[in-house]
Amino acid sequence: MRNTFAYTIIVLLSLCFMACEKIILGDDEVNSPENNFELFSKDFKEHYALFGVRNLDWDSIYLAKKPLVNSNTNNTELWNIFVDMLAYLDDSHTFIANQFDREFFVSGTENRVKIEDEFSHDLVRSKYIEAVNTIKDYIPEFYFDGKIINKNIGYIYLGGIGLSKKEVDIAIKNIAGFEALIIDIRNNGGGDDFYAADFANRFADEEKVAYTVEEKNGPRENDFAVQKIYSTKPSDRERYDKPIVVLTDEITVSAAEVFLLYTKQIDDITQIGTYTSGDFSDTGMNRFLPNGWEYQMSIMKFLTPEGKSLDGLGHKPDVFAKNEISDIENETDLVLEKAIDYIFYTYGIE
Amino acid sequence: MKNNIKSLYLSIALCVLFFNKNSAAQDVEPPIKNKSFTLSLGYEKSYFKDVNYSQLNQQGNGAVLQFQFQKKLKSNAIFSGALDLPFAITKPKAADHFKAIQTIANIEIAYLKNVSLKNEKFQLYLGGQYHTYYHLVFYNGTESFTMFGTNGIDISAFLNYTFNDKQNISTKISLPIVAQLIRPPYTGWDKFITDNYQNIPKILTRGKIVSINKFFGVNFDLNYEYKYKAKRSVLINYGLRYYTTPEVKKSIVLNNQLNVGLIFKL
Numbered sequence: 001m002r003n004t005f006a007y008t009i010i011v012l013l014s015l016c017f018m019a020c021e022k023i024i025l026g027d028d029e030v031n032s033p034e035n036n037f038e039l040f041s042k043d044f045k046e047h048y049a050l051f052g053v054r055n056l057d058w059d060s061i062y063l064a065k066k067p068l069v070n071s072n073t074n075n076t077e078l079w080n081i082f083v084d085m086l087a088y089l090d091d092s093h094t095f096i097a098n099q100f101d102r103e104f105f106v107s108g109t110e111n112r113v114k115i116e117d118e119f120s121h122d123l124v125r126s127k128y129i130e131a132v133n134t135i136k137d138y139i140p141e142f143y144f145d146g147k148i149i150n151k152n153i154g155y156i157y158l159g160g161i162g163l164s165k166k167e168v169d170i171a172i173k174n175i176a177g178f179e180a181l182i183i184d185i186r187n188n189g190g191g192d193d194f195y196a197a198d199f200a201n202r203f204a205d206e207e208k209v210a211y212t213v214e215e216k217n218g219p220r221e222n223d224f225a226v227q228k229i230y231s232t233k234p235s236d237r238e239r240y241d242k243p244i245v246v247l248t249d250e251i252t253v254s255a256a257e258v259f260l261l262y263t264k265q266i267d268d269i270t271q272i273g274t275y276t277s278g279d280f281s282d283t284g285m286n287r288f289l290p291n292g293w294e295y296q297m298s299i300m301k302f303l304t305p306e307g308k309s310l311d312g313l314g315h316k317p318d319v320f321a322k323n324e325i326s327d328i329e330n331e332t333d334l335v336l337e338k339a340i341d342y343i344f345y346t347y348g349i350e
Numbered sequence: 351m352k353n354n355i356k357s358l359y360l361s362i363a364l365c366v367l368f369f370n371k372n373s374a375a376q377d378v379e380p381p382i383k384n385k386s387f388t389l390s391l392g393y394e395k396s397y398f399k400d401v402n403y404s405q406l407n408q409q410g411n412g413a414v415l416q417f418q419f420q421k422k423l424k425s426n427a428i429f430s431g432a433l434d435l436p437f438a439i440t441k442p443k444a445a446d447h448f449k450a451i452q453t454i455a456n457i458e459i460a461y462l463k464n465v466s467l468k469n470e471k472f473q474l475y476l477g478g479q480y481h482t483y484y485h486l487v488f489y490n491g492t493e494s495f496t497m498f499g500t501n502g503i504d505i506s507a508f509l510n511y512t513f514n515d516k517q518n519i520s521t522k523i524s525l526p527i528v529a530q531l532i533r534p535p536y537t538g539w540d541k542f543i544t545d546n547y548q549n550i551p552k553i554l555t556r557g558k559i560v561s562i563n564k565f566f567g568v569n570f571d572l573n574y575e576y577k578y579k580a581k582r583s584v585l586i587n588y589g590l591r592y593y594t595t596p597e598v599k600k601s602i603v604l605n606n607q608l609n610v611g612l613i614f615k616l
Contacts, residue, residue, distance in 0.1 A: 025399040025407045029405050029406055047537055215541060217537075282541070285493070285537070287404065288405075288406055289444075290444045299539065299540075300540075
């Protein structure tokens, strides 16, 4: 009797340890081309937040691609189908990765390399600014400040949005004595909206609504949570209240564009450059497929105070200026020169 | 299934009421007053499927650190506290590179009243406990994460069987009745998390009060104790924590743990 009891306990415990998966969790997802395609398509349909504001019809691309997927579809073919579907979204917050074959595709970045080459921080440092300070020592080319040579104009370059409050304090102190400031966010890959807000608030002089956010909260296209409001709020730390020009390009993206949502509400800040990327949303969590691929997508709508989405459009510059690669090769940064001229002609500062 | 769960809850609730009434009349055992502290280490095997995180079934293997404190009160009731800290690497069968870090915190503070039984070798205790349970999974930093958390009240039963002076076996089962249920948002991430990333407790306590219509859980422990000194015992413990909820999307978590520890009578 005692032995029976002991054996029963041992068998039960062994079951719990070794064989519970199917009993408790149910069948796992099948790793077949058809099922990977269905999971991927359905996940985007139910979670991607920007079909409406970008005027996209996901069902149409799903129906167009579905006949191409069957049990004989190989990995390369399936990968290309997913890449086509993501390219349709034209959203750089959306990617798919295949770690087995080290493949990675980010939507909406076809011209990225060309635009990267239309800017050179080496050129800025060598030709246009002096008294250069690196703000983050371990990535000196990413965050630095200085003075425009022979001008009473400060300069801050941000390659990302990730300066701590203390680092912003130091940068603002460095340029505090100049009559105008150029903030360069060309080639800025974004970062954290929290840092974007802190940096922008160093220039704000009143509280104004900067943008609202609506988060996807259900499977239907129009399922969104209640709006959250984000406003400028004058900082109680180091501040700067003289004329500012912000330089942008087409890969000024994400938190850098959120920074601009704030600066658009602040007087005497002018955007010079090109339209920005037009990708505002926070990204969702990485999602996983049975074939070992993973992907990510945009999950929020960012709206201007007027209720307009700039997703897919970007911020329109107040003054248009653009470099060609040949300009950089000829050691000329037309955008920066335009900003210096603008400050002189608008404010008489030189 | 739902009817079975309701029946289980109803049975335990009726037992608690019945035996509590009965024990008041029959409670004639002399009070025993003692305290003990237990420190255990163990192995954890877990299974989970959280559609908020992934559609794929996940399996985890790891280690457990467990602390327990128990005090027998003058009334012969038991006051106990327990903290389990399992830590594991979890992954789906699909791909090793989807392996994620899984951390669990299980805290129980129980008050259990003695119920007299005719058989002297059995001691039965019934009561309730405050129970906090967090199951957190982080993939590649926070590239993906999910959480299942409850802070609530369980009804509990503890049964001890004494073989002889040196050996006894005991089991405890707890069922949550009401709890604050903490789950990630629909897309796994939202502005509340980014806006409060420096205030982790705020993120970990964002939830809603739910009852058994919104979640179900079972906590089960089986203990074998061997006394090798007057104030020292060896403990072998098997623990099972099972939770499931359809909120926000379906989530099932099962943790098995096998622990070996030392009990210090204080």
